[in-house]
Amino acid sequence: MRKFLISAALLSTVALAAPATAQNYRGYGQGPSRSVQIERQIQNLRDRIRVAEDRDRISEREEDNLLRRLGNIAERYDRFRRNGLSRGEQNDLHRDLENLRQRLQAERREDRWDDRRDRRDDRRGRR
Numbered sequence: 001m002r003k004f005l006i007s008a009a010l011l012s013t014v015a016l017a018a019p020a021t022a023q024n025y026r027g028y029g030q031g032p033s034r035s036v037q038i039e040r041q042i043q044n045l046r047d048r049i050r051v052a053e054d055r056d057r058i059s060e061r062e063e064d065n066l067l068r069r070l071g072n073i074a075e076r077y078d079r080f081r082r083n084g085l086s087r088g089e090q091n092d093l094h095r096d097l098e099n100l101r102q103r104l105q106a107e108r109r110e111d112r113w114d115d116r117r118d119r120r121d122d123r124r125g126r127r
Helices: 002-022 034-054 060-082 087-123
Strands: none
Touching: 034 060, 034 087, 060 087
């Protein structure tokens, strides 16, 4: 009887753990699934936008605009994820995230250009 209870407990433990481990597993050495990568990219980009505004690299208006665009991408991701992401949907999301990342870079470069122009004008006594 004792052997039966132990084996039943082990079997139930394995049966409960198997779906959780298989959820994001793609094989040895392949890393996280593409949906997990997209979630990380969204969070990473959200953090970078907020840091850029905190450091005054972009204005609050630019931050709001970028966060609104990122929110639209995140909503599309949630909508796509409900029925499973197709390869085309994944590629669309990655492309949109990359475009937004480039937009953030452009906004930050524009800010640096404005700072240099302001300093140059200050040295010349202009305003």
